[in-house]
Amino acid sequence: MNVYRTREGLRHAFRDVLNFYHPDCIDTRFGGYVTQFDERDGYVYDARSKHLVATARAINNFSLGVLADGPEWCRTAAEHGLRFLSTAHWDPENEGYDWLLEGREPTDRTRFCYGHAFALLAGARAHQAGIPGGRDEIDRAFSVLEERFFEPEHGLYADRASSDWMDLSPYRGANANMHTLEALLAAGEATGEGRFLDRAYTIAERFTRELAAETDGLLWEHYTDTWQHDLSHNEDEPDHQFRPPGYQPGHHAEWAKLLCLLAEHREEAWLLTRASELFDAAVELGWDEEYGGLYYTVEESGEPIVDEKYGWAQAEAIGASALLARHDPTYLEWYDRLWxxxxxxxxxxxHGNWYERLTREGELPEPDHGPEVEPGYHPITNCWLAMEVLEDDPMALGADG
Structure with a gap:
């Protein structure tokens, strides 16, 4: 029996990742977190860089620790990070979150929708966990997203702008909208307000039905400023770290997960149907039958473009398969295989932490020692979701947890 079909096994994996970062992640000099830990040996390789997404994701992690009845230090750690997000990252003059800081000094003030989405997620999870200031962060982040990024004529969000909001990039992307959808779901659950869920539904329908209809049901990542598919985007940079060409199996699984969560609040039958289709596409196109794991990017045929295996993609597929298994137990086969x-x-x-990426054969490449880390957010979030599945139905994963 897969131990991760039980609460005990999931809690163990959940706690291991939290323990990898805490207490050394608490920055008592500048505030916020130190998140740049070497994934193999655990040492801090950069104690000064403060990335907006890393800050917000760590708040999410520790807030989920509170919700999962974790150690008391989860609450203290979440409060510590939320104070830093609301002060050091927030630019009161231009009303936006700064992307990158050195200590407390901004070094990159580009306004990314992606970053603001994670600020909304951090506020939502903090509010859900009863952390003071969480509700204020929800309102502030959502206000910026709506006023600066949302394009009513398209029903979707733009990608990035200059620090003074004067210049809006022509690039439009799926990733920023996917994580905004995630944050809106969390805000809706934390506040009980339907406006967040309504906006989440709009994003889901536009992307996974309307835009995907133009690519045979698959989800393309890159678009023009009028939301036309940009099928040649970065085609000369197949290993681009953040915007590679091709289809991403991990994102298909992540969208499937989000549709399952949205279906808990909406009655439209297409949500679960599309969730199943997207997960099925992820594993049919992306699973490596020889070495295991989901490829990073693939052609429409399933031929890998970048054959590396990223930890986040496997974690998202675990969360998606757990949610789908509530409706169709056959997805437990994938849940077990992914684990x-x-x-x-x-x-x-x-240490119990998850490596960022592996070669196709499962070897560890040289680590990326940059500030753009994801301090355990993907495994922590998806272990928590699987625990929530068991909370609703102790037999949902096929074991009495």
């Missing part, structure tokens, strides 16, 4: 690959290859047996 098997992750425990054998991706999870450090010494």
């Amino acid at each position: 098997s690959y992750s425990t054998e290859r991706l999870i450090d047996p010494r």
Whole structure:
């Protein structure tokens, strides 16, 4: 029996990732978090860089620790991070979140929708966990997203702007909208306000039905400023770190997860149907039958473009398969297969943290020692979702947890 079909097993994996970062992640000099830990040996390689997304994701993690009845230090850690987000990252003059800081000094003030979405997620999870100031952050982040990024004529969000909001990039992307959808779902659940869920539904329908209809049901990542598919985007940079060409199996699984969550609040039958279709596409196109794991990017045929295996993609597919299994137990086969690959290859047996990426064959490449880290957000979030599935139905994953 897969131990991760039980609460005990999931809580163990959940706690291991939190413990990898805490208490060394608490920055008592500048405030906020230190998140740049070497994934193999655990040492801090950069104690000064403060990335907006890393700050927000760590708040999410510790807030989920509170919601999962974790150690008391989860509450203290979440409060610590939320204070930093609302002061150091927030630019009161231009009313936006700064992207990158050195200590407390801004070094990149580009306004990314992606970053503001994570600020909304952080506020939502903090509010849900009863952290003071969470509700204020929800209102502030949502206001910026609506006033600066949302394009009513398209029903979607723009990608990025200059620090003074005068210049809006012509690039439009799926990733920013996907994470805005995630944050809106969290805000709706935390506040009980339908406006967040209504906006989430709009994004879901535009992307996974209307835009996907133009690419045979698959989800393209890159668009023009009029939301036309930009099929040649970065075609000369197949290994681009953040905007590679091709289809991403991990994102198909992540969208499937979000549709399952949205279906808990809406009655439209297409949500679960599309969730199943997108997950099925993720594993049919992206699963490596020889070495295991989901490829990073693939052609429409399933031929890999970048054959590396990213930890976040496997974690998102675990969360999606757990949610889908509530409606169709056959998805437990994928739940088990994904956990098997992750425990054998991706999870450090010494520290319990997840490696960022592996080669196709499952070897560790040289680590990326940049500020754009995801301090355990994907495994923590998806372990928590699987625990929530068991909370609703102790037998949902096929074991009495």
